[in-house]
Amino acid sequence: MKPTLAALSLAAITAASTLVTGTASAADDPIVIKFSHVVAENTPKGQMALKLQELVEERMGDRVVVEVYPNSQLFGDDKVLEAMQLGDVQLAAPALSKFGRYTKKLALFDLPFLFEDLDAVDRFQQSEAGQELLTSMEKKGLIGLGYLHSGLKQFSSNEPLRVPEDAAGMKFRIMSSEVLEAQFKAVDATPLKKPFSEVFTLLQTKAIDGQESPWSNTYTKKFFEVQPYITESNHGLLDYMVVTSAEFWNGLPDDLRAELKAAIDEAVTYGNQVARDKDLDYRQKIVDSGRTEIITLTPEERAQWLQAMKPVWEEFEDEIGAELIDAAYASNRGN
Numbered sequence: 001m002k003p004t005l006a007a008l009s010l011a012a013i014t015a016a017s018t019l020v021t022g023t024a025s026a027a028d029d030p031i032v033i034k035f036s037h038v039v040a041e042n043t044p045k046g047q048m049a050l051k052l053q054e055l056v057e058e059r060m061g062d063r064v065v066v067e068v069y070p071n072s073q074l075f076g077d078d079k080v081l082e083a084m085q086l087g088d089v090q091l092a093a094p095a096l097s098k099f100g101r102y103t104k105k106l107a108l109f110d111l112p113f114l115f116e117d118l119d120a121v122d123r124f125q126q127s128e129a130g131q132e133l134l135t136s137m138e139k140k141g142l143i144g145l146g147y148l149h150s151g152l153k154q155f156s157s158n159e160p161l162r163v164p165e166d167a168a169g170m171k172f173r174i175m176s177s178e179v180l181e182a183q184f185k186a187v188d189a190t191p192l193k194k195p196f197s198e199v200f201t202l203l204q205t206k207a208i209d210g211q212e213s214p215w216s217n218t219y220t221k222k223f224f225e226v227q228p229y230i231t232e233s234n235h236g237l238l239d240y241m242v243v244t245s246a247e248f249w250n251g252l253p254d255d256l257r258a259e260l261k262a263a264i265d266e267a268v269t270y271g272n273q274v275a276r277d278k279d280l281d282y283r284q285k286i287v288d289s290g291r292t293e294i295i296t297l298t299p300e301e302r303a304q305w306l307q308a309m310k311p312v313w314e315e316f317e318d319e320i321g322a323e324l325i326d327a328a329y330a331s332n333r334g335n
Contacts, residue, residue, distance in 0.1 A: 048271025097177035110179035124331035149275040151214030156227040215282035
């Protein structure tokens with residue numbers, strides 16, 4: 001028996017009603033933002049991510065949900081940017097060294113002995129030149145939303161490091177960075193690119209002789225427990241860029257994007273203050289542990305390290321840009 005015209009009309013109306021209801025329901029679902037990072041929750045980056053989650057829940061909970069995945073639970077820093085471009089993660093904060101395939105300019109932040117302290121870093125990052133770097137990868141599908149501090153880096157090692165000659169022949173874990181590779185080669189050491197999640201085991205088994213990290217990572221990842229010496233060199237910067245995909249970010253409604261950016265800015269400011277507050281605290285905890293000896297360089301010893309590593313600036317001047325290097329160096333108080 002064929003359906004009547006009335007029955008067909010009723011079926012069409014029901015189908016249309018279901019479609020509209022489903023669309024409305026989907027539109028009402030909050031946007032889920034997966035924030036993937038590689039460090040512990042009690043680090044400055046970990047605290048920043050949790051602060052963002054809290055702020056978004058308070059202000060945008062019915063429209064946006066931030067899910068935080070620390071300790072490489074979703075992706076390591078070597079894979080997270082690819083995952084982001086595939087839409088598998090919406091926020092990340094990789095080390096600035098991880099962006100080499102997207103832009104060479106961010107290698108600036110890996111140059112050894114470029115910044116004398118975090119105040120100089122802040123001055124440069126908030127300058128016009130520093131802010132322009134955040135959007136330098138948009139054509140490659142990535143947008144930077146802010147700079148996040150971890151801190152200035154120290155060397156840890158199986159043998160004491162006081163002068164550059166002490167590093168000769170030693171194997172150091174580095175992030176994937178041509179600048180960091182050149183930095184260790186400048187002192188006749190062997191740089192090995194290894195995932196951050198593997199560093200403790202590599203140190204524990206003596207597969208590598210040392211690594212470089214700020215106090216926060218050295219303490220929270222327990223590197224100090226398997227390294228008898230830490231040289232307080234403050235030789236480099238470990239900072240992160242809070243980053244998202246251009247497709248995701250530009251696809252957000254204008255008002256929601258502005259509100260989310262404000263929450264990110266606030267969380268980054270909070271994370272950077274945590275980095276400053278925690279820096280000396282983590283250092284003191286390492287001292288109190290008695291597990292490792294902290295070597296403080298004399299001005300003369302530090303000058304030797306600077307002299308040995310500063311040629312790396314010139315080596316990467318063409319890729320980074322001499323004007324950019326000069327602008328960063330000028331952020332130091334003495335310039």
